[in-house]
Amino acid sequence: MSEIKIIFIETDGTEKIVENAKLGATMMDVARANGIDGILGDCGGGCACATCHVYVDPAWQAVVGNPDEIEEMTLDMAGEVQANSRLSCQLVLNSEMDGIKVTVAPLV
Amino acid sequence: MNSSQPSAGSACPYSGKPLADLSLTDPLIQAYPTSFYQTLRSEEPVHFDAKLGMWLVSRYEDIVTLLRDPDTYSDKHGYEAQYASGYFEEFKEILEREGGGFFSDAIKSDPPYHTRIRKLLEKAFTAHRVKALEPGITKIVADLADKFAEKAANGNVVDGVKEFAIPLTIAVICEQMGIDQYNGEKISRWSVAITAQIGRMQNRESMIANAKEICDLQNFIIAQMKDREQSPREDMISDLVHASTEDGEKLTFAEAVSLIRALIIAGNDTTATAIGNLLFILATKPELAQELYDNVEDSRYMNRFVEELLRYAPPVRGLAKMTTCETELGGQKLPKGAHMLVLYASGNADETRFECPQQFDTGRGNLGSHVAFGVGIHRCIGASLARMEINVAAKELIKRVKNIKLAIPMDELKYQPTVATHTIESLPMLLERRV
Ligand code: HEM
Ligand code: FES
Numbered sequence: 001m002s003e004i005k006i007i008f009i010e011t012d013g014t015e016k017i018v019e020n021a022k023l024g025a026t027m028m029d030v031a032r033a034n035g036i037d038g039i040l041g042d043c044g045g046g047c048a049c050a051t052c053h054v055y056v057d058p059a060w061q062a063v064v065g066n067p068d069e070i071e072e073m074t075l076d077m078a079g080e081v082q083a084n085s086r087l088s089c090q091l092v093l094n095s096e097m098d099g100i101k102v103t104v105a106p107l108v
Numbered sequence: 109m110n111s112s113q114p115s116a117g118s119a120c121p122y123s124g125k126p127l128a129d130l131s132l133t134d135p136l137i138q139a140y141p142t143s144f145y146q147t148l149r150s151e152e153p154v155h156f157d158a159k160l161g162m163w164l165v166s167r168y169e170d171i172v173t174l175l176r177d178p179d180t181y182s183d184k185h186g187y188e189a190q191y192a193s194g195y196f197e198e199f200k201e202i203l204e205r206e207g208g209g210f211f212s213d214a215i216k217s218d219p220p221y222h223t224r225i226r227k228l229l230e231k232a233f234t235a236h237r238v239k240a241l242e243p244g245i246t247k248i249v250a251d252l253a254d255k256f257a258e259k260a261a262n263g264n265v266v267d268g269v270k271e272f273a274i275p276l277t278i279a280v281i282c283e284q285m286g287i288d289q290y291n292g293e294k295i296s297r298w299s300v301a302i303t304a305q306i307g308r309m310q311n312r313e314s315m316i317a318n319a320k321e322i323c324d325l326q327n328f329i330i331a332q333m334k335d336r337e338q339s340p341r342e343d344m345i346s347d348l349v350h351a352s353t354e355d356g357e358k359l360t361f362a363e364a365v366s367l368i369r370a371l372i373i374a375g376n377d378t379t380a381t382a383i384g385n386l387l388f389i390l391a392t393k394p395e396l397a398q399e400l401y402d403n404v405e406d407s408r409y410m411n412r413f414v415e416e417l418l419r420y421a422p423p424v425r426g427l428a429k430m431t432t433c434e435t436e437l438g439g440q441k442l443p444k445g446a447h448m449l450v451l452y453a454s455g456n457a458d459e460t461r462f463e464c465p466q467q468f469d470t471g472r473g474n475l476g477s478h479v480a481f482g483v484g485i486h487r488c489i490g491a492s493l494a495r496m497e498i499n500v501a502a503k504e505l506i507k508r509v510k511n512i513k514l515a516i517p518m519d520e521l522k523y524q525p526t527v528a529t530h531t532i533e534s535l536p537m538l539l540e541r542r543v
Contacts, residue, residue: 040484
């Protein structure tokens with residue numbers, strides 16, 4: 001398997017399913033390439049802008065794990081942060097994430 | 109709580125005048141812009157400044173709309189129309205004759221070209237890469253802070269801008285670029301010369317003087333590139349000389365010169381300005397200086413402090429864009445070719461976005477949504493590096509000094525004459541060493 005499925009829920013509730021997300025890419029890259037609303041990725045994945053903020057479905061939280069300290073600091077500035085918040089540019093896709101569901105956080 | 113905002117004080121040079129009689133070309137407005145911005149936002153949020161010949165964009169919402177639409181608002185054309193305004197041909201000639209060529213700025217461009225150039229630079233500036241530089245930079249800053257505190261310890265007046273903020277940012281750039289300190293000292297002059305090209309306050313005489321400085325800078329860069337071509341080193345000049353894009357394409361010589369120039373300059377004045385603002389605020393808000401000291405080991409507080417500093421006192425005031433077609437912004441019809449000045453500083457003070465904007469409040473819920481670094485595809489590439497430098501500067505300084513005060517009355521502070529940044533030129537101050 002070199003591709004996995006990701007389910008994005010946009011801020012207005014629209015569900016968008018990407019079937020061919022490449023392993024090793026970041027979730028932000030996949031979202032941008034597929035025109036997911038609300039994932040902007042201004043800093044190109046540098047963990048510096050928080051415009052790629054998502055809420056990971058609780059069922060998948062264990063799979064993605066917790067943010068490191070640097071990501072936490074960037075998230076702290078993002079607003080509307082929840083316990084399941086992640087910056088999608090820091091989520092490198094692996095095979096365990098096949099079928100993962102995330103909700104796009106509102107841009108504050 | 110406006111005590112440290114001279115702009116809001118009685119010195120207001122234009123209260124009561126109609127907007128049509130005011131211009132951002134007025135050095136007094138440049139120095140104390142707060143109420144001018146507020147008037148713009150409330151009366152005419154997209155306003156044509158006739159003297160400047162540009163449309164001022166002052167509301168947060170309009171700024172973000174514009175910056176998120178790079179197809180309608182061209183960075184390249186906005187920048188080029190601003191560059192060496194009024195003297196461009198002569199400026200270009202001097203550079204071609206004495207500076208190795210005229211190299212247009214590769215990063216000040218539009219997609220898809222911009223996307224390719226930007227990708228190449230981004231990797232070097234991620235928050236994680238920058239974190240790895242922190243110990244080295246802390247050493248440099250601690251050293252400088254020691255000297256600064258030492259000199260001030262005997263009751264001497266010290267200059268927070270010239271003796272701390274500027275040498276600090278230059279030392280960091282030299283370290284990063286692999287430039288020795290001797291040449292580092294010229295960087296300050298070079299920065300001023302480049303920044304003047306987008307500041308709109310240049311006369312012909314100063315244009316010529318600045319062009320010569322830029323020739324000097326380019327000749328320096330070209331020599332450094334030759335050196336790295338022969339013997340690569342672990343520094344950013346080497347990286348750029350040997351860089352290739354994802355599709356294996358190499359940068360052209362002209363692109364590489366322009367990018368090295370951009371990286372030497374873009375982070376210099378801006379970060380030094382932020383650190384100058386830091387010192388100004390510490391000198392004029394003793395309660396905040398105490399709060400900073402009390403929280404110096406709390407990294408969450410420190411990050412928020414830096415972010416609020418950038419919101420409250422943004423170094424970059426205004427950069428240019430240009431419309432590529434007829435359009436409308438904030439209820440204002442704009443023709444094709446309208447030269448826009450995006451007032452980041454006004455966006456950060458927009459009361460509809462930031463409650464009590466003149467209040468320095470590290471607890472704001474929407475702290476991270478300020479526009480001091482811009483937003484969209486041109487969002488500052490050096491943001492993580494700048495944040496870290498300011499963070500380390502604040503930490504290392506407040507650990508060493510207390511009772512920070514201005515050594516001159518507030519209204520004698522001088523600001524650089526430019527529409528591009530809001531920069532304190534010199535900051536005489538007194539402080540005591542903590543024992
Ligand atoms: C506090 C310090 C700084 C501030 C306030 C600042 C602010 C900005 C702003 C407002 C922009 C333009 C956004 C736009 O076009 O709308 C920008 C772009 C840029 N900055 Fe910074 N900057 C800072 C530090 C740095 C540093 C340290 C570097 C690198 C060494 C840097 C490199 C750049 C570059 C290369 C661009 C152009 C990016 C592009 O057009 O894609 N800046 N910065
Ligand atoms: S893309 Fe900027 S933090 Fe993720």
